[in-house]
Amino acid sequence: MEPALFITELSQRLGMTEAARDGWRPQCDAVLDKFSYHSASCVAGGERVQRHNALRDHLFLWADLAGLKPEKEKPGLLLPHRPDETVAARRPADIFLPAFAGFPTALDLAVTAPLRSESLSEAGSVATAAAAAYAQTKAAHLGAAAECARQGITFRPLVLETTGAWEAEAASLLRRISGAVALRTGQDVSQLHSRLLQEMCVIARTHRARAVLRRRTGLALATGMDAVQHFDS
Template sequence: MEAAAFTLELRQRLNLPDATEDCWCPLCDGVLDRYNHHAATCVAGGERIQRHNAVRDLLFTWRPMTPSPPAAADIYIPALVFAITACETQGSVFVPMVAETTGTWDAGAAIVLRHVAQAVAAQSGEEAGPLHSTLIQELSITIRSYRVRAALRRRLAAVEA
């Protein structure tokens, strides 16, 4: 993580303001608060989709290895889908994988992530606990780094405006 991103993430973690006052978000005209909470949820700019794709791609690298090649579009792991689809007709159960921009996972998603770690452990012979911790850490860092990028982008654009 770059120094500016790390510093901003640390400020957000400690709930310290990044700016002296609120301003207008240059991408959506919403209020960009001095703590950058808005940047984490702003619908403009594409960062939410980039964050989604990065989390999906990272989780895909953790899947237990299977002989079939990955599917196109969103990666499909049986019983683990990131978009609402016709799961029932395919014999799968839809589990929403909800994460906060702080890297905290919903209880249902946390169970699925533990199952992923257990499946990887069963194949690799490693212990599931440390694998689960590593998986959660990697996902949290990915989520938080995209949140920081969104904040940095908006702050730079607001200063230049």
């Protein structure tokens, strides 16, 4: 991680401000708070897509090392029940595993922020509450899980919080992938699993920090303020 990104992430972990005051970001019509929490879930700017693709590609490499024969964004995974249905155009699998635990499996990767309004009431007292809530949302969206089940495919949302914490079932699946890599390579499974989690966490947090710096720079250009004021009192 580059020094500027590391400092940005460290300041948030310590609860320090990124700027002297809140600002307004017209691109997404929202407040850019002085702690930059908004940057973790902002939909404008393209960072969310870049983060998603980077995480998907890295997990794909691990699934390949595990011998799981992964495929990215497999087309034609779902078959229509009627000629007029558009279900065949959907791609429920960011990564498709033709035989995981005995079943074809669609892994749907997503990242969510603990401070999302939908899960904020639980996030302060229940670990990975935001990830668990968003996993249910992903499964229910357009009936993805039900449609996959009807066609003999296991749908598995893999939800990561911007802090680097995984939803419980996703964490279990990642451990199985680490175990498969360990069996093929003869390496220690605990060390491999720690490495996988660290690498995925660093990717997620690097993209969050990059989103913060881009927004601070944009705000500075628009207002003439200092872009980032780390370690403000």
